[in-house]
Amino acid sequence: MSAHASDKFVYHEPGLQHQFDDMKQQEESVSIGMWMFLVQEIMFFGGLFTAYLVFRSRYPLAFAEASNHLDAFWGGLNTLVLIVSSLTMALTVYYAQRGNRNMQVIMILLTMFFGTVFLGVKVIEYTDKYNSGLVPVTGWNKKIPETAGTEHAASKDPTFALPLIETRAEAASAADDHKKHPNPKGEFQWNYGTHVVDYGLSKEKETGKPYLTASERIGYFSNGVFDPDKYRDKIRMFYYIYFVMTGLHALHMIVGLGLMSWLLWTAWRGYYSAEYYAPVEMSGLYWHFVDIVWIFLFPLLYLLGRHFLAGH
Amino acid sequence: MQDAGLTNEEIEEKPKLNYLTNGSTLKSWLLTKDHKRIALMYLVSVSAFFFVGGLYAATIRLELLTPATDLLESGTYNKAFTQHGILMIFFFLIPSIPAILGNFLLPIMIGAKDLALPRINLLSLYFYWIGGALTIFALLQGGVDTGWTFYTPYSTTFSNTFVMAVGLGIFINGFSSILTGLNFIVTIHTMRAPGMTWFRLPLFVWANYATSLVMILGTPVVAITVLLLAIERFARVGIFDPAIGGDPILFQHLFWFYSHPAVYIMILPGMGVISELISNFSRKKIFGYEFIAFSSIAIAVFGFLVWGHHMFVSGQSIYAGLVFSFLTMVVAVPSAIKMFNWTATLYKGSIDFSTPMLYAIGFLGLFLIGGLTGLFLGSIGLTVHLTDTYFVVAHFHYVMVGGQVIAYLGGIHYWWPKMTGRMYSEFWGKISAMLVFIGFNLTFFPQFILGYQGMPRRYASYPEELQVLNIFSTAGASVLGVGLLMPVVYLAHSLIYGKKAGDNPWLLPGLEWRTASPPPTENFEKMPVVTWEAYEFGEENGLDVEEARRRDLATVR
Amino acid sequence: MAEHHEEHQHEHMNIPKYVGIFVILVAGTILTYVTAQWDLDGTLFAGANTLLALLIAFTKMTFVMLFFMHVYWSPKLIWLSAVASFFWLAIMFAYTMQDYLTRGSGVFTT
Ligand code: HEM
Numbered sequence: 014m015s016a017h018a019s020d021k022f023v024y025h026e027p028g029l030q031h032q033f034d035d036m037k038q039q040e041e042s043v044s045i046g047m048w049m050f051l052v053q054e055i056m057f058f059g060g061l062f063t064a065y066l067v068f069r070s071r072y073p074l075a076f077a078e079a080s081n082h083l084d085a086f087w088g089g090l091n092t093l094v095l096i097v098s099s100l101t102m103a104l105t106v107y108y109a110q111r112g113n114r115n116m117q118v119i120m121i122l123l124t125m126f127f128g129t130v131f132l133g134v135k136v137i138e139y140t141d142k143y144n145s146g147l148v149p150v151t152g153w154n155k156k157i158p159e160t161a162g163t164e165h166a167a168s169k170d171p172t173f174a175l176p177l178i179e180t181r182a183e184a185a186s187a188a189d190d191h192k193k194h195p196n197p198k199g200e201f202q203w204n205y206g207t208h209v210v211d212y213g214l215s216k217e218k219e220t221g222k223p224y225l226t227a228s229e230r231i232g233y234f235s236n237g238v239f240d241p242d243k244y245r246d247k248i249r250m251f252y253y254i255y256f257v258m259t260g261l262h263a264l265h266m267i268v269g270l271g272l273m274s275w276l277l278w279t280a281w282r283g284y285y286s287a288e289y290y291a292p293v294e295m296s297g298l299y300w301h302f303v304d305i306v307w308i309f310l311f312p313l314l315y316l317l318g319r320h321f322l323a324g325h
Numbered sequence: 326m327q328d329a330g331l332t333n334e335e336i337e338e339k340p341k342l343n344y345l346t347n348g349s350t351l352k353s354w355l356l357t358k359d360h361k362r363i364a365l366m367y368l369v370s371v372s373a374f375f376f377v378g379g380l381y382a383a384t385i386r387l388e389l390l391t392p393a394t395d396l397l398e399s400g401t402y403n404k405a406f407t408q409h410g411i412l413m414i415f416f417f418l419i420p421s422i423p424a425i426l427g428n429f430l431l432p433i434m435i436g437a438k439d440l441a442l443p444r445i446n447l448l449s450l451y452f453y454w455i456g457g458a459l460t461i462f463a464l465l466q467g468g469v470d471t472g473w474t475f476y477t478p479y480s481t482t483f484s485n486t487f488v489m490a491v492g493l494g495i496f497i498n499g500f501s502s503i504l505t506g507l508n509f510i511v512t513i514h515t516m517r518a519p520g521m522t523w524f525r526l527p528l529f530v531w532a533n534y535a536t537s538l539v540m541i542l543g544t545p546v547v548a549i550t551v552l553l554l555a556i557e558r559f560a561r562v563g564i565f566d567p568a569i570g571g572d573p574i575l576f577q578h579l580f581w582f583y584s585h586p587a588v589y590i591m592i593l594p595g596m597g598v599i600s601e602l603i604s605n606f607s608r609k610k611i612f613g614y615e616f617i618a619f620s621s622i623a624i625a626v627f628g629f630l631v632w633g634h635h636m637f638v639s640g641q642s643i644y645a646g647l648v649f650s651f652l653t654m655v656v657a658v659p660s661a662i663k664m665f666n667w668t669a670t671l672y673k674g675s676i677d678f679s680t681p682m683l684y685a686i687g688f689l690g691l692f693l694i695g696g697l698t699g700l701f702l703g704s705i706g707l708t709v710h711l712t713d714t715y716f717v718v719a720h721f722h723y724v725m726v727g728g729q730v731i732a733y734l735g736g737i738h739y740w741w742p743k744m745t746g747r748m749y750s751e752f753w754g755k756i757s758a759m760l761v762f763i764g765f766n767l768t769f770f771p772q773f774i775l776g777y778q779g780m781p782r783r784y785a786s787y788p789e790e791l792q793v794l795n796i797f798s799t800a801g802a803s804v805l806g807v808g809l810l811m812p813v814v815y816l817a818h819s820l821i822y823g824k825k826a827g828d829n830p831w832l833l834p835g836l837e838w839r840t841a842s843p844p845p846t847e848n849f850e851k852m853p854v855v856t857w858e859a860y861e862f863g864e865e866n867g868l869d870v871e872e873a874r875r876r877d878l879a880t881v882r
Numbered sequence: 883m884a885e886h887h888e889e890h891q892h893e894h895m896n897i898p899k900y901v902g903i904f905v906i907l908v909a910g911t912i913l914t915y916v917t918a919q920w921d922l923d924g925t926l927f928a929g930a931n932t933l934l935a936l937l938i939a940f941t942k943m944t945f946v947m948l949f950f951m952h953v954y955w956s957p958k959l960i961w962l963s964a965v966a967s968f969f970w971l972a973i974m975f976a977y978t979m980q981d982y983l984t985r986g987s988g989v990f991t992t
Pocket residue numbers: 474588589591592634635653654656657660695696697698699700702703704708711712713717720721724725728729
């Protein structure tokens with residue numbers, strides 16, 4: 014208890030609520046409560062991770078293929094941005110513990126800044142998906158009218174109409190004009206080839222051992238013939254999971270920013286001192302938790318098929 | 326400690342401010358942070374949902390009076406049983422004991438002024454109201470017909486009813502239950518009075534602790550599942566849709582990951598009440614305290630390992646079926662431990678057959694039947710014959726109504742004098758307890774036979790040869806209905822005309838009986854220090870029964 | 883009654899330590915990005931890429947939890963709840979997958 018800005022609050026135990034005997038009991042309660050909340054958050058996201066696990070293990074190749082069309086640069090950048098914001102958040106708590114109001118406010122502002130950058134990058138990414146026809150919800154993609162200067166038949170996608178094992182060159186050339194394929198109602202599109210499956214099938218030929226999973230054999234083929242529509246559905250499922258997971262994560266970020274705004278206000282007003290800073294600490298726990306979720310989302314969503322791109 | 330009988334006099338003389346009289350504006354209720362007031366508001370709201378759910382039940386039983394589809398069309402019937410299930414499970418049974426009795430008693434039982442997080446407690450009530458209002462709104466719009474289990478792809482793709490609105494209602498209501506659980510765990514860890522060690526906690530507190538674990542670990546999973554369902558319905562694409570390679574069985578996995586543990590949310594608190602009743606009304610220290618306490622925790626943990634027993638015939642692998650079947654047998658062990666300990670407690674006890682005890686004894690018999698038939702259903706071979714028949718319906722009503730509802734009624738009667746300061750009519754209490762017991766058995770026992778004979782659940786019509794048993798069942802339901810309505814009348818009556826209850830009308834040692842009835846806002850005049858073990862009867866505890874009875878006669882006429 | 887942890891966390895962390903953790907996290911991110919380009923699935927065993935990525939993610943998470951979230955100096959109950967939540971996640975994963983991985987084949991052919 015020294016000459017800090019918040020000295021005036023010290024003598025009546027700031028923030029001690031009536032049901033507690035002392036500050037220690039209150040702090041302990043609040044901290045256990047926050048952790049219990051985080052436990053339920055973990056289980057909440059856990060349901061999504063279970064869904065991811067099930068479908069990733071069923072359709073690994075389609076998932077890898079779809080993941081390759083996420084931009085790992087933006088995803089990686091966002092990971093770094095969140096890590097920086099976690100550092101500034103940790104420092105907010107650090108300065109709060111020392112009753113340093115000014116540094117606390119600066120750190121909160123920085124945290125909010127990086128949080129906003131994260132959301133901004135997400136907007137860029139979502140826009141790209143919108144433009145490329147990769148939003149799984151029909152009608153939520155950029156619409157390209159039937160007549161938009163393409164000689165392809167509207168219903169059949171030539172990329173897929175090719176005999177299955179196409180060369181990479183062929184696939185690449187087919188992918189070149191993918192933007193021209195019409196989707197008049199804003200349907201989900203997939204015009205980016207089947208490289209990963211091709212790779213799997215060629216591997217099977219090479220080694221004589223099965224490479225595709227049993228569900229993939231059912232999931233991508235009709236009567237033994239590759240079925241582009243069925244394949245597209247699996248890709249669409251990946252994007253569905255991607256959007257739900259990152260969307261809920263972004264929602265948590267937005268809540269976090271709201272929390273930060275409140276923290277900023279209270280810190281600015283000098284509510285916190287070396288003796289009473291539990292709200293700062295608790296908000297910090299939440300912020301770090303949201304960061305941790307992203308630490309897992311990044312490799313699981315963005316990186317799972319990278320080596321198919323880099324390799325052969 | 327010595328005021329067990331003394332305060333009887335004080336009550337007559339100078340009425341002190343208690344939690345009911347401390348503020349009478351609407352605001353003092355709606356913005357209260359007092360756990361006791363929140364509990365009372367829960368009591369009123371939960372009872373309202375119980376009543377509406379009961380109306381649906383009555384409609385269902387009336388339809389099943391005759392083999393033909395006459396009273397309701399099939400579509401309406403589907404809605405009736407769906408809405409019955411949703412209201413009863415999510416809006417009555419899950420909050421019943423924890424949010425009402427737990428909320429009211431847990432802080433008092435551990436000697437605290439309030440729950441650790443009173444604002445969170447109020448928030449949980451608001452969530453309950455919002456979720457409930459949304460659900461009722463959806464029901465008024467036209468309701469749902471998917472069954473309370475919301476199985477996909479029917480619920481995502483085919484049903485033309487208000488699945489999304491109800492789903493959202495359940496989603497929001499889920500957070501009410503999560504917050505209650507969170508609050509209880511924090512409170513039990515940090516708010517115990519000096520001397521109130523873990524093994525001096527009443528078993529009701531242990532039971533609520535275990536329940537809270539399940540609420541925190543399970544409920545978020547059903548929240549995300551219902552959310553996924555709503556998104557899928559809205560977006561018309563998703564992972565549960567078999568048409569695009571999704572998997573409806575994944576929905577069942579996620580749903581039952583919560584909903585099997587949730588059946589323990591629906592029984593553990595009841596078991597806690599029964600532990601209190603059995604020990605206190607036998608005036609005997611409970612037999613095997615530690616076993617009962619830890620079996621609650623064991624149920625909470627093992628309850629998470631058996632969900633697949635709801636999916637034996639739905640397409641999960643046979644291997645998984647075997648594992649889940651085995652684990653189902655295992656999870657019955659902790660319940661059995663409790664049964665044995667309760668029975669052992671009764672042995673040579675000085676049993677007092679007051680209304681709460683009648684309920685407790687009813688529980689023992691009914692839960693026994695419910696639990697054992699659960700084992701039938703958990704045997705992977707037998708279940709193929711029994712699943713989706715009225716046998717299942719009878720099973721879960723034996724555990725949910727015969728278990729939790731009976732325990733809830735027992736608890737309400739037992740703590741009524743504490744909550745309101747008034748005694749209800751013991752005569753009518755006993756009558757209604759017996760009616761409930763008889764009516765319940767008459768309603769649901771025939772359903773075991775019906776199910777065994779092959780009557781499927783969830784149909785509005787059935788073959789003629791099954792009518793006799795169905796008539797029994799409907800007749801029983803009307804007895805049960807009367808039995809359940811009676812307490813509303815005589816409990817309400819007691820509020821005004823009831824005999825004033827002393828602080829300790831049952832002459833019991835628990836902490837809740839060592840403060841005024843009704844308790845003051847911060848529960849105790851002087852914060853207690855606990856120096857006795859749980860369920861310690863004896864003269865040194867100020868509880869010489871004969872002596873106290875004499876005092877009682879002298880003071881309260 | 884419930885045990886208190888007497889000292890505050892003041893003494894344990896300082897700015898260089900926080901920055902050190904930060905550097906580890908950045909390094910982990912770069913590492914996971916780089917290793918994802920290698921075809922470990924092809925050269926080692928199927929799933930090796932994912933396994934490595936998850937190992938790195940777990941390590942990163944452990945650092946965040948222990949030091950940024952101060953779990954390292956927290957009461958046992960906090961440790962317990964952190965560990966228990968992952969245990970419960972594991973239950974959900976394992977018992978769901980035990981079904982999917984044994985569908986249609988394995989010991990009991992359908
Ligand atoms: C001794 C422990 C128990 C065992 C072994 C057990 C076993 C089972 C089994 C195997 C089923 C599936 C029946 C089928 O659909 O074929 C089932 C259904 C059910 N059980 Fe239990 N049970 C037990 C206790 C409880 C308790 C305590 C409750 C609730 C308080 C409960 C509520 C239910 C419900 C609601 C269903 C039906 C779910 C539906 O709508 O399909 N059970 N039980």
